[in-house]
Structures are given as structure tokens and as C-alpha cells.
Amino acid sequence: MTMDSATRSRLVGLFVAEAEETLTTLTGLAEKLRVQVAPEDLSDFGRSAHGLKGAAAALGYGALATVLHDVEELSLQLAEAGPDVHRERHARLAQALELLGQGIAHMAASGRDAFPDNLLQLLQELLPHRPATPRSAVGLAPQPPSAVGTGAAAPEARSGGTSPRAEVAAPAAQAAAAPAMQGEGVLERISVPAEEVDAALRLASALARGVALFQEHLAGGTATALEKPRAAAPSTATLTSTAQALAGMAEQLESSISSLRLLPAESAFSGFEQEVEQLAARLGKQASVVLYGLEVRADRRTLQAARTMIRHLVRNALDHGIESPEGRTAANKPIAGRLVIRLETAESSLKVTIDDDGRGFDLPSIRMELSRRSGDPARINTLSDPEVLQLFAFQGGSTRESVSEISGRGVGLSAVAAMARDAGGSIQLATRPGTGSTVIFTLPLEVYAAEVLTFSCDGRLLGLPIQTVERTMYLRAGQDGVQRGPTGYTVAVDESIIPFHRLTETLGGKVGEALERFALVLRTADGIAAFGVDHVGEVIGVVPLSVPGVAFPGGLVSGLAQVADGTVLEILNARQLLAAARAARPALAEDAESPVRGAATSAARAPAPARVDKALEVMLAEDSLATREVLRVLLEEQGFRVRLAADGEEALARVAEQLPDVLVSDVNMPRRDGLSLTRQLRARPETARLPIILLTSQDDAAAQAAGAAAGADAYLIKSRFNAGVLQETLNRIGVRVQR
Amino acid sequence: MTTALVPPVNITPRNPEVLDRRARALAAGAAEAAGTDAAELLAVVLFKLHGLHCAVDMSAVARAVSRLDRVVSVPIAGGGERFVAFVEERPFPVVDLAEVGGRARAPEHLAQAPALILSFENGSVAVAVDGPLELAEESLVQLAQAGETSADPNSPRIRGRLPSGATHFDADWMLSWAAAAIT
Numbered sequence: 001m002t003m004d005s006a007t008r009s010r011l012v013g014l015f016v017a018e019a020e021e022t023l024t025t026l027t028g029l030a031e032k033l034r035v036q037v038a039p040e041d042l043s044d045f046g047r048s049a050h051g052l053k054g055a056a057a058a059l060g061y062g063a064l065a066t067v068l069h070d071v072e073e074l075s076l077q078l079a080e081a082g083p084d085v086h087r088e089r090h091a092r093l094a095q096a097l098e099l100l101g102q103g104i105a106h107m108a109a110s111g112r113d114a115f116p117d118n119l120l121q122l123l124q125e126l127l128p129h130r131p132a133t134p135r136s137a138v139g140l141a142p143q144p145p146s147a148v149g150t151g152a153a154a155p156e157a158r159s160g161g162t163s164p165r166a167e168v169a170a171p172a173a174q175a176a177a178a179p180a181m182q183g184e185g186v187l188e189r190i191s192v193p194a195e196e197v198d199a200a201l202r203l204a205s206a207l208a209r210g211v212a213l214f215q216e217h218l219a220g221g222t223a224t225a226l227e228k229p230r231a232a233a234p235s236t237a238t239l240t241s242t243a244q245a246l247a248g249m250a251e252q253l254e255s256s257i258s259s260l261r262l263l264p265a266e267s268a269f270s271g272f273e274q275e276v277e278q279l280a281a282r283l284g285k286q287a288s289v290v291l292y293g294l295e296v297r298a299d300r301r302t303l304q305a306a307r308t309m310i311r312h313l314v315r316n317a318l319d320h321g322i323e324s325p326e327g328r329t330a331a332n333k334p335i336a337g338r339l340v341i342r343l344e345t346a347e348s349s350l351k352v353t354i355d356d357d358g359r360g361f362d363l364p365s366i367r368m369e370l371s372r373r374s375g376d377p378a379r380i381n382t383l384s385d386p387e388v389l390q391l392f393a394f395q396g397g398s399t400r401e402s403v404s405e406i407s408g409r410g411v412g413l414s415a416v417a418a419m420a421r422d423a424g425g426s427i428q429l430a431t432r433p434g435t436g437s438t439v440i441f442t443l444p445l446e447v448y449a450a451e452v453l454t455f456s457c458d459g460r461l462l463g464l465p466i467q468t469v470e471r472t473m474y475l476r477a478g479q480d481g482v483q484r485g486p487t488g489y490t491v492a493v494d495e496s497i498i499p500f501h502r503l504t505e506t507l508g509g510k511v512g513e514a515l516e517r518f519a520l521v522l523r524t525a526d527g528i529a530a531f532g533v534d535h536v537g538e539v540i541g542v543v544p545l546s547v548p549g550v551a552f553p554g555g556l557v558s559g560l561a562q563v564a565d566g567t568v569l570e571i572l573n574a575r576q577l578l579a580a581a582r583a584a585r586p587a588l589a590e591d592a593e594s595p596v597r598g599a600a601t602s603a604a605r606a607p608a609p610a611r612v613d614k615a616l617e618v619m620l621a622e623d624s625l626a627t628r629e630v631l632r633v634l635l636e637e638q639g640f641r642v643r644l645a646a647d648g649e650e651a652l653a654r655v656a657e658q659l660p661d662v663l664v665s666d667v668n669m670p671r672r673d674g675l676s677l678t679r680q681l682r683a684r685p686e687t688a689r690l691p692i693i694l695l696t697s698q699d700d701a702a703a704q705a706a707g708a709a710a711g712a713d714a715y716l717i718k719s720r721f722n723a724g725v726l727q728e729t730l731n732r733i734g735v736r737v738q739r
Numbered sequence: 740m741t742t743a744l745v746p747p748v749n750i751t752p753r754n755p756e757v758l759d760r761r762a763r764a765l766a767a768g769a770a771e772a773a774g775t776d777a778a779e780l781l782a783v784v785l786f787k788l789h790g791l792h793c794a795v796d797m798s799a800v801a802r803a804v805s806r807l808d809r810v811v812s813v814p815i816a817g818g819g820e821r822f823v824a825f826v827e828e829r830p831f832p833v834v835d836l837a838e839v840g841g842r843a844r845a846p847e848h849l850a851q852a853p854a855l856i857l858s859f860e861n862g863s864v865a866v867a868v869d870g871p872l873e874l875a876e877e878s879l880v881q882l883a884q885a886g887e888t889s890a891d892p893n894s895p896r897i898r899g900r901l902p903s904g905a906t907h908f909d910a911d912w913m914l915s916w917a918a919a920a921i922t
Contacts, residue, residue, distance in 0.1 A: 460811065460812075508814050508818060508819070508820060545829065545830050547813075547821075547823055547831070547832050547862075548832075548862050549821070549832070549921060549922055550813050550821040550823055550832050550921070551813055551823065555815070555816055556814050556815060556816040557813045557814060557815075560811075560813070560823060560825075560830045562825055562828065566808075566809065566825075568809060568811045568823070568825060568830075570811065570813060576816050579816070580814075580816060
């Protein structure tokens with residue numbers, strides 16, 4: 001008998017949920033067994049491990065079942081050992097549970113019907129297989145339910161080959177071949193308080209009754225089964241009131257069901273602080289953890305994956321980052337290390353930031369390790385520190401030779417990177433030598449609630465997560481606030497000139513003659529830009545739905561929802577939108593029919609390319625010696641290389657000699673002013689893409705418009721200028737500065 | 740919340756005599772009689788394509804929708820767009836079967852079209868066809884001729900013809916064509 005894929009998927013989901021709970025129990029029991037091998041704890045451990053083994057065997061995870069059998073055997077050996085042997089065996093037991101936890105978390109996060117092979121291999125190395133003892137073979141042999149066992153055989157069991165490990169679960173593994181599960185997700189099971197389901201049910205019942213009543217009202221009166229006299233036709237006010245009540249109930253019901261699906265992060269992190277303190281104590285260290293964002297709500301699967309990833313990273317930080325009390329005292333740090341974990345939802349992702357105040361990543365060792373692995377030290381040496389860390393994050397692994405009880409061989413970072421990557425998320429590392437490190441990872445949320453600003457464009461209803469919308473702008477008649485220059489359309493926002501895009505065009509549509517009346521200014525980590533839209537609506541809460549390959553977290557449209565009248569709301573991904581706008585920015589030409597006013601020029605150019613440079617060269621054109629020197633010192637202090645020009649004409653000549661990375665120019669200068677300089681540079685192919693930032697003491701719209709029309713990328717006010725503002729501006733226009 | 744209601748599919752028994760005979764046989768407990776008839780009869784969804792009568796096995800259709808009602812085009816990163824329609828609060832990618840041997844319709848035309856919801860391992864898709872949709876039990880009277888099948892995955896695979904003259908599409912082909920069209 002074969003099992004259909006939906007049933008198999010449901011059972012795998014149940015197995016994953018059960019395994020997560022069991023491993024939590026086993027970890028707690030293992031901690032007790034570390035201190036004292038009490039028979040009842042040993043018995044509980046064996047029973048829990050055995051139950052999970054049976055479930056694994058029933059689903060056809062033969063090799064995993066064997067590993068669980070070995071875990072059970074190893075736990076029994078704790079009682080027979082002297083102190084040293086006990087310590088060694090317990091360390092292996094703890095590490096095995098850790099690896100099992102990683103694997104199950106991976107299954108939960110990826111939805112795959114297989115325990116990861118690499119982790120299985122590590123477990124097999126860690127736990128040399130011993131045949132089952134008569135006790136466990138006879139008295140506690142797994143008894144898989146026939147309905148499950150006959151239909152289940154997992155990919156992992158098929159790959160078991162002739163290894164002796166496959167023997168334990170052979171009856172189940174041989175029973176039947178599993179249906180193809182390639183790419184199919186495991187059905188998720190959620191556990192929610194019964195009273196919350198009851199509350200939702202009550203709301204649904206009330207809503208159904210309300211709808212029935214409303215229909216009676218509409219039919220012209222109320223006639224009940226109790227033979228009440230037919231009432232007079234209801235007034236408009238009654239109908240309106242009933243409709244409002246119905247809408248209120250529907251909203252409550254929607255909110256109630258959303259809350260059932262989206263759990264607070266707090267539910268996944270109970271007892272985490274104590275766990276960290278205990279782990280630190282086992283390493284002879286002191287540490288505390290502070291968790292922010294426990295009120296963030298996310299789907300259970302994402303939260304579970306995040307919890308596992310955080311646990312790995314915290315263990316790594318405790319083991320490798322946080323110094324011993326003596327080391328911290330010598331470094332003038334408080335004796336207790338401090339970990340800060342922040343959870344937040346950013347658009348359609350859960351973002352987790354973990355900061356520690358330890359010694360930071362050991363960059364020289366990481367470089368050596370990457371050089372060794374790649375066999376190309378020269379290439380590794382050309383990478384900046386952030387690039388080295390990023391490479392290390394994605395390759396994973398450790399620089400440590402020794403195995404630690406807490407963080408093992410350092411596979412934690414590797415596992416976290418793999419989990420983030422497999423789930424479609426990201427991971428970033430940063431280090432502050434001697435003072436700490438930061439790890440940031442994101443996971444796309446399966447289900448999430450979003451506050452979106454709705455707007456319309458070209459007849460379609462669109463939305464953007466409200467946190468990405470910096471402001472809305474009303475465009476004056478004829479869009480005379482929008483300028484057309486060589487870099488494309490721009491609009492002045494405060495002292496900055498930012499790119500302006502017609503949203504319809506960015507989304508692949510054809511722009512009509514009618515001009516957009518509003519602009520949305522979007523800001524993400526990748527930059528800022530304004531988008532012209534027809535109308536701006538209101539902020540509403542929605543639960544976006546995904547359509548694989550069409551609307552999904554990470555796509556240009558990250559989700560779809562329906563508003564009250566059934567209109568489909570397309571929720572855009574701000575980062576993808578900015579990227580699409582940059583890619584689609586049209587080449588400008590003399591176009592008399594262009595709806596946008598401004599000086600036309602034929603020197604079309606794409607936005608400045610993103611780049612990474614350790615010492616960015618700035619050409620600074622400024623006629624005032626004092627101002628020039630102040631700015632030079634200010635920029636050099638921040639690591640920029642600076643070349644100077646006393647006016648626009650000199651700047652033009654010096655740029656021609658050697659192209660800088662960016663030009664910062666005053667506007668009012670003798671011989672050639674900044675606007676003329678900008679126009680000249682834009683007209684030359686070799687400098688058409690040069691990032692140009694104009695500096696002036698003027699803060700008026702006309703000056704900004706003139707700068708934009710000349711083709712400047714940004715417009716900064718001298719009195720507010722500093723290296724930080726410059727850096728932010730460079731980032732915004734696509735020049736990445738990393739020093 | 741959607742307020743617009745999708746009208747129900749029109750169910751028309753095409754062969755009432757056969758259905759009546761089967762119902763009587765089943766009521767009399769004659770399982771073998773039902774089995775005999777079932778072997779001869781195909782449960783199909785009838786629809787039209789380019790004005791021609793067509794059919795596909797009902798077992799391949801998770802749901803039939805008499806009108807998609809609202810079809811939106813969703814832009815895709817990197818260019819292009821896909822069509823999506825909501826059916827009972829769930830969004831489905833939409834593909835137009837009229838593309839086979841013809842041109843795909845614009846969203847406003849697709850909104851008026853009936854659709855067959857097909858499910859496969861990685862999701863579901865709404866296949867827009869021409870209506871009206873009808874459910875029927877009919878037998879296959881003529882197997883496909885050699886010239887009616889093609890190795891080209893974009894060319895429809897045909898199992899044969901029904902007594903009404905409707906072309907009976909191979910459900911597996913339709914499923915794989917729809918899956919390919921949305922990926």
C-alpha cells in the first residue's frame with residue numbers, strides 16, 4: 001500500500017513537531033544527567049528517545065532511527081562511567097542532541113522530507129553504532145502503526161545503502177517506497193489554545209447570525225420561527241447599523257484568526273535567559289541576554305527556525321566571543337558578558353540581530369582559514385574585512401581545531417548560514433575587534449501581517465509596507481517639481497535631489513499623458529527614490545497571500561490581498577522596486593512630448609554603479625580656501641582620499657587628467673560654476689556616470705531644481721555637510737563606501 | 740473580504756438515461772453493474788476552446804469556476820507579468836488555454852472566462868477556458884488519431900472524442916502544460 005503525498009506530508013509535519021518537543025525534553029534531561037545520573041531521569045530520557053526513534057522508523061528515516069537508537073544507548077552508558085568517561089560521553093550526548101536539533105529545525109524551516117545528510121554524517125561519526133541490547137531490542141522495539149509504517153519510506157532511507165545503520169529501521173524502510181516528495185512542503189501543524197479557537201468560533205457564529213438577520217431585514221422585515229408578528233420594514237438607519245455591526249464582527253474574526261496563525265515571539269523564547277546563563281556557567285563564564293521584540297508575531301515555523309538559529313549563534317558567541325572573567329577584567333569590561341537579541345519584522349521577513357560585547361571575530365584566523373580552503377591566499381587578501389566575514393558566513397565552519405561541548409566544531413554558524421540561505425533569507429556578520437560582534441539574519445515569513453499604505457497607479461490598487469515609505473508628496477500642477485536631467489528624472493526633497501520614477505513605467509506599463517499627482521518617497525537599505533502615483537489612499541492592515549513564482553516574499557510583488565470590495569491589492573517589495581527602477585531607468589533624449597519639465601540633454605546615463613572601495617577618491621571643487629581646507633580635513637579624517645580644485649575650470653581639467661570616484665563641488669565659483677561644471681561633465685561620455693554632489697549655502701527649491709536640471713545626483717547644504725552626510729548621500733546614489 | 744459572489748457552475752447531465760440506469764443499479768445493490776457502467780463512462784468537464792467543444796477528466800479538476808471575475812496582472816522582477824485571480828479568498832495564477840493554437844486573452848477578457856483549477860505537487864493553477872462549463876458522464880467513442888497527438892509539449896495531447904464530438908484532452912498533458920506555463 002502506498003501513501004498519498006498529502007498524507008505523507010501531514011505525517012512528516014507531525015513528526016517534525018513531535019521531534020522538536022521531544023528534543024527540548026531530551027536537552028533538559030541531558031542537563032540533569034550532566035550533574036547527576038538519576039535513574040528516573042535516565043529512564044525518562046530513554047523513553048523519550050525511544051519514542052522519537054519509533055516515529056523516525058515509522059516514517060522510513062532509517063538512518064535517523066539508528067542514530068536515535070545510539071543516542072539512547074549512549075545515555076544508558078552514562079550510568080556505567082567514571083567521572084572522566086561520564087564527561088566525555090555526556091559531551092557527545094549533548095552534541096548529538098544539538099545536531100539532531102539542527103536537523104529537525106532544518107526540516108521544519110525547509111519543509112523537506114529528509115533529515116539533512118551532512119548532519120546525519122556528523123551524528124554517525126559522533127556515535128559509533130552499537131547493536132541494540134537485548135533489553136531495548138525486545139522490550140522496547142518500535143511498533144510503528146501499520147497504517148504509517150506501510151506507506152512511509154523517506155528519501156533518507158533510500159540513500160541508506162548497505163550501511164549497517166539501515167538495519168534497525170529496515171522493516172519500516174522496506175515496507176514501501178514513499179511517493180515522490182521532490183519540492184513538496186511538509187504540512188504544518190499549529191498548536192493553539194482551545195479557548196482562542198472557541199472565541200473565533202463564537203465570532204463566526206455571531207457573524208452568521210448577523211448575516212441571516214441582515215438578509216431578513218433586506219427581505220422587508222423580521223419573521224421568526226416563533227411566529228412573531230412581521231415587523232415593519234427596517235429603516236435605512238437600522239440597515240446601516242446592522243451592516244456596521246457585521247463589518248465589525250468580520251474584522252474581529254479576521255483579527256482573531258490572524259492571531260491564531262501568528263504567534264508572539266515570546267512563545268518561542270520562554271526560559272531562554274536561564275539557558276544562556278547556564279551555558280555560560282558551563283564554560284566558566286558569566287553572561288546575560290536581553291531580548292527585544294518578543295511581542296513580534298510570526299508564523300510558528302519561522303519562529304522555530306529563528307529560535308534554533310539564535311541558539312546556535314548564542315552558543316558560538318559564548319564559546320568563542322565572550323571572554324573569561326579574567327580576560328574581561330583585563331580588557332576593562334564588566335565580568336559578565338552581554339548579549340542583546342533584537343527581533344523585528346521588516347516587510348515580509350523576520351530580522352534577528354544578535355550583538356555581543358566579546359572579543360569580536362578573529363579576522364586573521366578567518367583569513368587564514370579561507371585561504372587554506374580556497375588555496376588562493378592572494379585572492380583572500382584582496383578582500384575587505386566585511387567581504388571576508390561575509391564569505392565566512394556563507395561558507396560557514398570554524399577556525400577552531402578543538403571540539404567544544406557547547407558549540408561543537410563551530411558548525412553552528414555554518415548551519416545558520418545554510419538555514420538562512422535555504423529559506424531564502426540572508427546573513428551578515430560584523431565585527432568590532434576587541435569590543436564585540438554582530439550577526440544579523442533574516443528569514444522570510446510564511447504568514448505575516450503588514451501595515452501597508454495603499455495607493456493607485458494606472459488603475460491598479462497597490463500597497464507598500466508603511467515603514468518603507470518615508471513621505472508622500474503632492475506634485476504641483478504639471479509636475480514642475482520634477483526635473484529632467486541627464487541622470488534621469490529627479491525631485492528635490494529637502495536638501496537632497498533624489499531619483500524620480502513613474503511607477504507605471506517601473507512596473508512595465510506604458511505611461512499615459514496624464515501626469516501623476518502624488519509621489520511616494522521610499523527608503524530602504526539600498527537607497528531612496530520617489531515614485532509618481534495617481535492617488536494615495538490609507539494605511540490598512542493585511543495578511544498578504546503568496547502565489548509561488550508570482551507574488552512571494554522577495555519578489556517584486558511580495559504578496560496579494562483583497563480589500564473590502566474585493567479589489568485585489570498588490571503589495572510591492574520596496575527593495576525590489578528600487579532595483580527595478582534603477583534597471584528600467586529610461587535613457588533620456590530630447591523629447592518635446594515629455595510631460596516632465598526641465599532642461600533636456602542628450603547625455604543619458606544610468607545611475608552611478610554600486611561599488612566597494614577602501615579609500616574612495618573625492619574631487620573637491622571649492623573656491624574658498626578656508627572652506628576647502630575644512631572640507632578636506634573633514635573628508636580625510638573619515639578615510640576619503642581628496643584631490644582639490646579651486647574652481648570649476650580647474651576641476652574640469654583635473655577630472656580629465658584622472659577620473660575621481662565622486663565629485664563634490666561648490667555651486668558659486670569663479671571661471672566656471674558648479675552647474676556649468678556639472679553640465680560639462682555630463683556631456684562627456686567618460687564622466688556621464690560620475691557621481692556629482694553639489695554643495696551650496698543656498699537652501700531653496702530653485703537652486704535644487706537648477707542642480708537637478710544640470711544633472712547632479714544630490715544637492716547638499718554646506719552648513720549641514722559632514723562626512724556622515726556625504727557617506728549617506730553616496731550610499732543613496734549607489735556608491736557604497738566601506739572602509 | 741470579497742463581497743462579489745462567483746456564480747455556481749452549471750451542472751447538466753449529458754446522458755440522463757445512463758445516469759438513471761446507474762442510479763437504479765446502485766440502489767439495488769448491484770455493485771458489479773455500477774462497475775461495468777463506470778468502466779465505460781468518463782466523468783468529464785465540458786468546455787469550449789476556440790469555439791470547439793472540448794472535455795477533460797473531472798478527476799484532474801480540483802474545482803471549476805464559472806467566471807474568474809477579477810484578474811489582475813502582477814509584475815515580475817526582471818520584467819514581464821503574470822495573471823492572478825482570487826477564488827474564494829485564495830489567489831491562483833491564471834493561464835489561458837486559448838494560448839494553445841491561438842493568442843492569450845487580455846485580463847479584462849479573462850475575467851469573464853470560466854476556469855478549471857488544477858492542482859499539482861507545487862501548487863495550483865487556474866486554467867481559463869471558454870464556457871459554458873458542464874459536467875457530464877460520457878464514453879470515449881473514438882480514440883485519438885496518430886495525427887492528433889504530438890511530441891511538442893505545447894501541442895495538446897488528445898485521448899479521443901466523445902459521442903457529442905467533443906475533443907477529450909489528456910488530463911496529464913493539461914496538468915503539465917499548466918504547470919509549465921506558470922514556471
